Amino acid sequence: MAAQRLECPVCLEVQDGQQHQCREGHVFCASCDSSLRAPRRCPECRMALGPLSQAIRSRSHEERIAALPAACSHCGLATTRGEVAAHEHDCPQRPRACSAAEAGCAWSGLLADKAAHEATCPFAVCQRMMAPLQSEVAELRAENERVQAQLAPLRAQVAAQGAENERLQAHRVAVTACMRLANLCIEVQNRQLAAGADAVEAIVAALQAHPQVAGVQQQGCAALGNVCFGTDAAGLARKQRATEAGAIEAAVAAMQAHPQVAGVQAEGCAALVNVCCGTDAARLARSQRAADAGAIEVVVAAMQAHPQVAEVQQHGCAALGNVCCGTDAAGLARRQRAADAGAIEAVVAALQAHPQVAGVQRQGCRALANVCSGTDAARLARSQRAADAGAIEVVVAALQAHPQVAGLQQHGCAALGNVCCGTDAVGLARKQRAAGAGAIEAAGAAMQAHPQVAGVQAQGQRLSDLLA
Numbered sequence: 119m120a121a122q123r124l125e126c127p128v129c130l131e132v133q134d135g136q137q138h139q140c141r142e143g144h145v146f147c148a149s150c151d152s153s154l155r156a157p158r159r160c161p162e163c164r165m166a167l168g169p170l171s172q173a174i175r176s177r178s179h180e181e182r183i184a185a186l187p188a189a190c191s192h193c194g195l196a197t198t199r200g201e202v203a204a205h206e207h208d209c210p211q212r213p214r215a216c217s218a219a220e221a222g223c224a225w226s227g228l229l230a231d232k233a234a235h236e237a238t239c240p241f242a243v244c245q246r247m248m249a250p251l252q253s254e255v256a257e258l259r260a261e262n263e264r265v266q267a268q269l270a271p272l273r274a275q276v277a278a279q280g281a282e283n284e285r286l287q288a289h290r291v292a293v294t295a296c297m298r299l300a301n302l303c304i305e306v307q308n309r310q311l312a313a314g315a316d317a318v319e320a321i322v323a324a325l326q327a328h329p330q331v332a333g334v335q336q337q338g339c340a341a342l343g344n345v346c347f348g349t350d351a352a353g354l355a356r357k358q359r360a361t362e363a364g365a366i367e368a369a370v371a372a373m374q375a376h377p378q379v380a381g382v383q384a385e386g387c388a389a390l391v392n393v394c395c396g397t398d399a400a401r402l403a404r405s406q407r408a409a410d411a412g413a414i415e416v417v418v419a420a421m422q423a424h425p426q427v428a429e430v431q432q433h434g435c436a437a438l439g440n441v442c443c444g445t446d447a448a449g450l451a452r453r454q455r456a457a458d459a460g461a462i463e464a465v466v467a468a469l470q471a472h473p474q475v476a477g478v479q480r481q482g483c484r485a486l487a488n489v490c491s492g493t494d495a496a497r498l499a500r501s502q503r504a505a506d507a508g509a510i511e512v513v514v515a516a517l518q519a520h521p522q523v524a525g526l527q528q529h530g531c532a533a534l535g536n537v538c539c540g541t542d543a544v545g546l547a548r549k550q551r552a553a554g555a556g557a558i559e560a561a562g563a564a565m566q567a568h569p570q571v572a573g574v575q576a577q578g579q580r581l582s583d584l585l586a
Contacts, residue, residue, distance in 0.1 A: 124183050126150055128161050132183060134199060139176040140165045148173070218242040289331045292324040296337035303344035310352050312345050318360045321345070325368040332379045335372035339385035342369065346392040354398040361404050365393055370411040373420055380427045383420035387433035390417065394440040402444045405452065413441055414456050421464040428475045431468035435481035438465065442488040450494040457500045461489055466507040469516060476523045479516040483529035486513065490536040498540045501548065509537055510552045517560040524571045527564035531577035534561070538584050553585050561585075 124132050126147040133147035140160035150161070151173060158167040167173075184200030192211035206212060214232050216223040218241035225235055236242040299317055302308045312318075321341050328334040342365050346357045360366075373386040390413055394404045408414075421434040438461050442453045456462075465485045472478040486509055490500050504510075517530040534557050538549045552558075558581075565578040 124179065124186070132186070134183060135180075137176045137179040137183070138173040139179070140167060141174070143176075145176045145179045216242060218245045221245055289328055289334060292328050293331070293333040293337050296321060296324060296334060296341045300337055300340040300344050303341065303347070306348070309345050309348060309356065313352075313356045313359065317345055318342070318356065318365065319363045322360070322363045322365050322368050325372060326364070329371060329375050332376045332382055335376055336379065336381040336385050339369050339372055339382065339389040343385060343388040343392045346389070349396060354396045354400075357393050357396055357404065358398070358400050360393050361400075361407060366390065366404065366408050366413065367411045369393070370408070370413050370416055373416045374412070377419060377423055380424045380430055383424055384427065384429035384433055387417055387420060387430065387437045390437040391433055391440055394437070402446065402449065405441045405443060406448050408437075408441050409452050409455065413437065414452065414461065415459050417441075418456070418459045418461050418464050421468060422460070425467060425471050428472050428478055431472055432475065432477040432481050435465055435468055435478065435485040439481060439485040439488045442485070445491075445493065450492045450496075453489050453492055453500065454494070454496050456489050457496075457503060462486065462500065462504045462509070463507045465489070466504070466509050466512055469512040470508070473515060473519055476520045476526060479520055480523060480526040480529060483513055483516060483526060483533045487529050487532035487536050490533065498542070498545065501537045501539060502544055504537045505548050505551065510534065510548065510557065511555050513537075514552070514555045514557050514560050517564060518556070521563060521567050524568045524574055527568055528571065528573040528577050531561055531564055531574065531581045535577060535581045535584055538581070549585055558582060558585050 126133055126137075127144070128146050128150035131147070133149060136148040137145050138148055138151045139145045140163060142160065142163050142165055144160050144162040144165075146161055151167075152170055154161075154167070158170075159165060160167060184198060186199045187196065188199040188202040189196050190202060190206055190209055190211075192206060192209045192213075195205060195209075197205055210229050212229070213226045214229050216225040216232070216239055217236060218239055219225075221241040221244065223239055223241040225239065227235060299312060299321065303312050303317075321338050324334055325338040342360060346360050346365070347353065348356070369386045369389040372382055376382040390408055394408050394413075395401070396404070417434045417437045420430055424430040438456055442456050442461075443449060444452065465482045468478055469482040486504060490497070490504050490509075492500075513530050513533050517527060520526045534552055538552050538557070539545060540548065561578040561581040564574050565582075568574040
């Protein structure tokens with residue numbers, strides 16, 4: 119009867135362990151309490167119950183259950199339900215398994231017989247023999263883990279070095295490939311072959327992939343310049359293809375990334391020269407794209423940073439001359455932008471620094487001619503700026519120093535003609551200054567030296583008429 123009063127009203131069993139109750143004192147076992155569905159209510163009075171984690175224990179109920187009589191299932195010893203579990207765990211009559219059961223021994227017997235069995239059990243004997251080895255293995259594993267932990271930074275360092283080696287190898291491959299393309303494309307017949315093999319796109323990709331490697335940037339720009347060289351239909355198509363592939367932006371980025379590397383600056387300017395020149399309808403669009411990419415400012419900066427490097431000065435002047443061509447509104451804006459960036463002074467400085475280098479003198483005169491030309495209101499201001507920088511004297515000196523270079527004579531006369539334009543007082547002063555510097559004689563000498571060159575004759579006559 120006592121046991122019946124302790125039954126759980128849900129499972130109708132007397133359960134060991136925790137007993138829970140509602141606020142009215144109705145008791146039920148913890149197992150049944152945990153299985154109640156929401157909303158949780160007392161199984162007897164239906165009172166709402168709180169969360170299971172806040173269940174109210176009935177310790178008096180638990181004590182009464184623990185005091186109920188019980189007997190050991192092994193030896194039959196009379197005890198209580200609260201103590202029977204502890205007794206059965208240590209009961210000498212409880213069957214024990216061999217300590218080598220996991221190794222495969224199926225023996226089961228009394229505790230008193232266990233020692234005798236294990237003394238002869240082959241599984242237990244092997245287990246005892248293996249114990250020192252297993253301990254040693256455990257120690258070796260621990261040592262191995264310690265060594266592995268020490269090696270982890272070294273492995274990371276090796277991996278990083280491997281990645282760096284791969285990166286350097288990729289750089290070397292890119293440098294070598296661009297250099298070989300640049301050399302191969304010096305030959306006219308190889309330029310179109312290279313373009314047909316997608317060399318233009320590959321070069322631009324190399325420039326974009328290795329922006330901080332000066333060697334790749336220099337050789338890549340050189341390769342672009344050589345591939346895009348030529349003014350025939352195929353050459354013009356290569357220029358346009360390079361533009362569409364992003365060559366102009368890549369060359370400008372190369373110059374911006376390596377302002378102190380003269381080789382990058384020289385080859386970058388040369389690439390801009392060859393991509394932006396031409397006689398096709400898209401030429402002015404390429405010039406504008408170069409200006410939009412910042413080519414004017416970066417070329418002027420290159421000339422200012424490397425005044426003694428003739429290649430930078432020559433290609434820089436040529437690039438400015440090409441970008442500043444065009445008589446439309448955009449072309450006039452490019453001229454003014456170049457003047458504002460200091461292009462006139464940079465070109466005059468180049469002419470002054472390299473008086474014996476015909477290429478610098480020719481391209482410098484051409485750049486001055488283009489920057490100082492135009493029909494905009496600022497044209498005369500650019501002409502005066504050139505005169506103030508010493509352009510008149512340096513151009514006359516170039517004409518006198520290189521009388522046999524037809525291109526120089528033509529562009530020199532054109533430059534003087536553009537600088538000396540204007541009918542206002544300052545324009546007349548520029549004309550007088552040019553005449554005093556020997557411009558009239560230089561124009562006459564140019565025309566005499568190159569009677570068959572129409573450009574020299576036209577520009578020389580124009581200059582003579584202006585100064586007459």
